[in-house]
Amino acid sequence: TGVRERRRMGSGETASTMGAEAARAALERAGNPSIDAILLATASPDTLFPSTACLVQRRLDLGGVPAFDLAAACSGFIYALVLAEAMNGTGRIGTALVIGSEAMTRLVDYGDRSTCVLFGDGAGAVVLGAAAEGGMRAARWGADGSQSDLIYFGPPADDLDADPGIRMAGKGTFRLAVERLTETAQGLCADAGWAVEDVDHVIPHQANLRIVEATAKRLGVGMDRVFFNGDRFGNTSSASIPLALADADRTGRLRRGDRIVSVAFGSGATWGGVALEWSLEPPPR
Structure with missing residues (x-):
């Protein structure tokens, strides 16, 4: 993970x-x-x-x-x-x-x-x-309710009398997440008029390291251009991308004019992403 x-x-x-x-x-x-x-x-x-x-x-x-x-x-x-x-x-x-x-x-x-x-x-x-200057250059979002059983909150499917909790079909989630994250990132670059090679930072939802690494590999992006802090925070669901943006900004990794692609996948199934040009200089250290 x-x-x-x-x-x-x-x-x-x-x-x-x-x-x-x-x-x-x-x-x-x-x-x-x-x-x-x-x-x-x-x-x-x-x-x-x-x-x-x-x-x-x-x-x-x-x-x-x-x-x-x-x-x-x-x-x-x-x-x-x-x-x-x-x-x-x-x-x-x-x-x-x-x-x-x-x-x-x-x-x-x-x-x-x-x-x-x-x-x-x-x-x-x-x-x-x-x-x-800067700002959002492209955005994509989507959902497929037929995949709602992949990740849900409730009792296990084989024990409906048990207490509710987060449930996840690991293999199916991995496969669909990597597919949608990759497709969304590629589509955002096309919409923004960028080549994937033009992107300075990929800041994805911090689902887990396997999903992030597999998506980067499919995109042809080295992990040196992928921001991952899920090792310190885990999967914080909808908080993970703004946490990662704040972390990258605080540590001086982001510069005015940097091209950023952020993509996410979640229960629903839902997915989406934005292509951004960063508009701030790094904060004082």
């Missing part, structure tokens, strides 16, 4: 508390702009309602702007980015706060060793708005 360690929520922590902390960091990095909407991707909300986005909104004192959750499992952050960029393009909103926050360890079945060792808790966020 490539997972050496991961993070687990402490007492009193939830998807909304982690999401609020990630949002504060993203807002500070962006210069604390005015926010017109809050989009939060999660598969592990604090409660069924109100939305975790509204609970984050309360913590940030950003009342008055629309705030809502998206449920697309590990693809959720990409879905939220695509939606926020589309709303920005129509003029419906100016600047959006896009968050991925997950409390996955409370969903795992610790008796199922095929899944319980993979997942961790965490949150990441970005601020999306108009920029003088």
Whole structure:
């Protein structure tokens, strides 16, 4: 799996508390702009309602702007980015706060060793708005409900009276994930007018190292151009890409003008990706 360690929520922590902390960091990095909407991707909300986005909104004192959750499992952050960029393009909103926050360890079945060792808790966020240069160059998303049995939350199929937990068909998930991640990345490059060789960084959903390495191999991209921090955080579902972006930015790996492809695959089955040109200089060290 490539997972050496991961993070687990402490007492009193939830998807909304982690999401609020990630949002504060993203807002500070962006210069604390005015926010017109809050989009939060999660598969592990604090409660069924109100939305975790509204609970984050309360913590940030950003009342008055629309705030809502998206449920697309590990693809959720990409879905939220695509939606926020589309709303920005129509003029419906100016600047959006896009968050991925997950409390996955409370969903795992610790008796199922095929899944319980993979997942961790965490949150990441970005601020999306108009920029003088850079930004999203292409976006793709999709879903296939006929594959909904690959990854789901519930009892095992052979013991419906058992407690619910995350269930995954490992071989089928691996095969379809690598196919969709590869196809999506190739399509994004074509849509953006890039060759795969032009991409500076591939920042994928941190599912596990096998999936990431197999996707990179199919793309013909060396792992030196792939950002992987799943060894330290595990699979944090919709939080994994914003966590990886923040990690790469904090460590100075990203430079203004860098070409980035981010792709994700998750339960549903869902998938998606974006091609980005990074618009920030590295933060002071």
